Amino acid sequence: xxxxxxxxxxxxxxxxxxxxxxxxxxxxxxxxxxxxxxxxxxxxxxxxxxxxxxxxxxxxxxxxxxxxxxxxxxxxxxxxxxxxxxxxxxxxxxxxxxxxxxxxxxxxxxxxxxxxxxxxxxxxxxxxxxxxxxxxx
Amino acid sequence: xxxxxxxxxxxxxxxxxxxxxxxxxxxxxxxxxxxxxxxxxxxxxxxxxxxxxxxxxxxxxxxxxxxxxxxxxxxxxxxxxxxxxxxxxxxxxxxxxxxxxxxxxxxxxxxxxxxxxxxxxxxxxxxxxxxxxxxxx
Numbered sequence: 001x002x003x004x005x006x007x008x009x010x011x012x013x014x015x016x017x018x019x020x021x022x023x024x025x026x027x028x029x030x031x032x033x034x035x036x037x038x039x040x041x042x043x044x045x046x047x048x049x050x051x052x053x054x055x056x057x058x059x060x061x062x063x064x065x066x067x068x069x070x071x072x073x074x075x076x077x078x079x080x081x082x083x084x085x086x087x088x089x090x091x092x093x094x095x096x097x098x099x100x101x102x103x104x105x106x107x108x109x110x111x112x113x114x115x116x117x118x119x120x121x122x123x124x125x126x127x128x129x130x131x132x133x134x135x136x137x
Numbered sequence: 138x139x140x141x142x143x144x145x146x147x148x149x150x151x152x153x154x155x156x157x158x159x160x161x162x163x164x165x166x167x168x169x170x171x172x173x174x175x176x177x178x179x180x181x182x183x184x185x186x187x188x189x190x191x192x193x194x195x196x197x198x199x200x201x202x203x204x205x206x207x208x209x210x211x212x213x214x215x216x217x218x219x220x221x222x223x224x225x226x227x228x229x230x231x232x233x234x235x236x237x238x239x240x241x242x243x244x245x246x247x248x249x250x251x252x253x254x255x256x257x258x259x260x261x262x263x264x265x266x267x268x269x270x271x272x273x274x
Contacts, residue, residue, distance in 0.1 A: 044213070045202070045206070045213075045214050046199055046202060046214075046216065047199055047202050047203045047206060047214075054199060055192060055195070055196075058191075058192070058195045059192075062183055062184055062191060065182070065183060065184050066184045069182070069184060076181070076182075076219070076220060076221055076224065077182050077183075077184075078217070078218070078219045078220075078221070079183065079217065079218045079219075080215070080216065080217040080218070080219075080243075081215070081216045081217070082213070082215045082216075082217075082243060083213060083215075084213055084215070084233060084240060084241035084242070084243070085241045087213065096221060103221060104221035104222045105221070105245065106217075106219060106221070106243060106245035106246075108242065108243035108245050108246040109243075109245040109246055110247075
């Protein structure tokens, strides 16, 4: 198997993990609070997982969604699982704001406006980590 | 409430429905077999649904994923729920091919190549509808 970045690296700041998967926050200045839920195994599609793991993974994605909503108070949540570049299951949980760089486009689409970089502050990052850990206990 | 296109219209060719949601195939010449799972109620976020409906909706999304894999045999499946333009829960289930118009980019991103339009043929469309109905029975 070719080297896989998500097999070899955490893929962000580790916020929580168990045997199935991990939750990380990625450093994306245009999207503070952007988290990913990454399967620990190298599996390509949700339907390659057994039903139990599949539903448990989604339950974790939705708990992360709830934590991101609670702390970041976004106008919208975007969820996506692509894996076109890295075919290792990972879910994007993205807080969106009507004035963010791409809104209402997908963040992978054309930018709609220039926005000052606004990296997450230490206090908010800490609140997000705590809230995720609280909802995943 | 402002008029909502997904409250007022099926949103594609109706393949299956129940009280919670419907499955449609959309007419997207670059992406034959592109399906959506659309909640019947006007709800914005997955975490606005109760846990039972949330998990049932995902179970349907994954059955559609399986049907799309079985019939279209894609190189990858892309799943996404955005709702930035229409804040009414709907999931995109997109069969991706390494030579499609955007691969490996998201379909909302920059095109990577020109591809001849290749609308789904009647036979394949029928097989997809049958397979979805079979897996959702």
